Amino acid sequence: MVGIIKYGAGNIFSVMACIKKIGWNCYFVEKKEDIEKAEYIILPGVGNFAEGIEFLNRNGLTEKIREKIREGIPFLGICLGLQLLFEFSEEGDREGMNILEGKVVRFKNINFKIPHMGWNQLEIVKKSSLLNGISKNSYFYFAHSYHILPKHNDIIYGITDYGIKFPSLIIKKNIIGVQFHPEKSGENGVRFIKNFLKKKWLE
Amino acid sequence: MVGIRIIPCLDVKDGKVVKGVHFENLKIAGDPVENAYFYSNEGADEIVFLDISATIEDRKTMIDVVKKVAEVVFIPLTVGGGINSIDDIEKLLTNGADKISINTYAVKNPIIIEEGARRFGSQCIVVAIDAKKIGNGKWEVYIESGKKPTGIDAIEWAKKVEDLGAGEILLTSIDRDGTQDGYDIELTRSVSENVNIPVIASGGAGNLQHLYDAIFYGKADALLIASLLHFRILTIPQIKKYLKERGIEVRI
Numbered sequence: 001m002v003g004i005i006k007y008g009a010g011n012i013f014s015v016m017a018c019i020k021k022i023g024w025n026c027y028f029v030e031k032k033e034d035i036e037k038a039e040y041i042i043l044p045g046v047g048n049f050a051e052g053i054e055f056l057n058r059n060g061l062t063e064k065i066r067e068k069i070r071e072g073i074p075f076l077g078i079c080l081g082l083q084l085l086f087e088f089s090e091e092g093d094r095e096g097m098n099i100l101e102g103k104v105v106r107f108k109n110i111n112f113k114i115p116h117m118g119w120n121q122l123e124i125v126k127k128s129s130l131l132n133g134i135s136k137n138s139y140f141y142f143a144h145s146y147h148i149l150p151k152h153n154d155i156i157y158g159i160t161d162y163g164i165k166f167p168s169l170i171i172k173k174n175i176i177g178v179q180f181h182p183e184k185s186g187e188n189g190v191r192f193i194k195n196f197l198k199k200k201w202l203e
Numbered sequence: 204m205v206g207i208r209i210i211p212c213l214d215v216k217d218g219k220v221v222k223g224v225h226f227e228n229l230k231i232a233g234d235p236v237e238n239a240y241f242y243s244n245e246g247a248d249e250i251v252f253l254d255i256s257a258t259i260e261d262r263k264t265m266i267d268v269v270k271k272v273a274e275v276v277f278i279p280l281t282v283g284g285g286i287n288s289i290d291d292i293e294k295l296l297t298n299g300a301d302k303i304s305i306n307t308y309a310v311k312n313p314i315i316i317e318e319g320a321r322r323f324g325s326q327c328i329v330v331a332i333d334a335k336k337i338g339n340g341k342w343e344v345y346i347e348s349g350k351k352p353t354g355i356d357a358i359e360w361a362k363k364v365e366d367l368g369a370g371e372i373l374l375t376s377i378d379r380d381g382t383q384d385g386y387d388i389e390l391t392r393s394v395s396e397n398v399n400i401p402v403i404a405s406g407g408a409g410n411l412q413h414l415y416d417a418i419f420y421g422k423a424d425a426l427l428i429a430s431l432l433h434f435r436i437l438t439i440p441q442i443k444k445y446l447k448e449r450g451i452e453v454r455i
Contacts, residue, residue: 008322011301013297046326047324080324114400118205118425139454161204185277187277190277
């Protein structure tokens, strides 16, 4: 079973539809107790950092997610769900879940429109079986105004160019984080989630 | 770098697509899922559903439409038409829509833009602006499907919706809509250069050159296309190949 964390708004429906298409069962995690039966956890992402972290903290989910990640459960954070893993975000000047070191900053000094909205390429900088069947520089769908700045570069597996090159795929042991929306990225996205559920990248 | 988006627009009435792809098999012509699936496979970057149902009662079926489409089509879906509360927005977003587009209600109650952006994030709040030329470098905002003038300057309104938190502007030229004479390049460029959020150009596309012009001269970030695609005058692969050959970045 895949547990999808439901916190306020978000396109959780699409994440659920994508997982069902692959042939997995999933359910929504709304309270911390719900998380126990999950074999995989997905923290989807659409919305606002401050409201997101408040919801997770208030419902004891931050602590629970930390605990599960420590236990080694395969975890996927999407967009805001990736950003929430870090120590701090400029969006609302708030502390995050503090699971990964680094911060979240707004796009600055670029000659492009914000939000970064649309299909952009994932440049693979480090190989992983998570990307099996996905050719290099494949397009994925993005919709965000902030991006992560991890403290340690070794967790960066993919980057994307939007005036500056920002990390769009990170892997740290059982934690996967993507700035793009695999559930909205057509076939490449479905393949990505399929690979995530195969757990091979952990081996 | 981020590609220019090609976005088919499907009009939906009482849960059926009314001006969809002209399939040979007429049985599926009005099915939103078939239409969306077809365009997604053809390479559409997003899909917009515009609800043109006359009554609020009929509009409720839109939620089912979105749900069914989102179960099988994994590209962004935008829904517009008749949205006039945060509750409407929430229902659509939790049932598979990725963005919602507000037009008339945003003019009457701009606070919905602010509240929507705060609750759900700017990236899912699209403000649709229907503009009509009223003089040199001047356009007026119209509401209620382009029937009612508002006295509001289109460029000023575009700047205001950005300030309120809109993530995108869907800009339609009333003068060009349905003419196939080409997009209103001057309008598109004026809006695009005055805001720092993406602008989707709409209204007037008749050929490949028009599409290129809206991007290159009009500075559009995305193109909304209806009849050109529905009547199979152009196909998405054809459009993307042409744009790519002329140096425009597209996802192929």
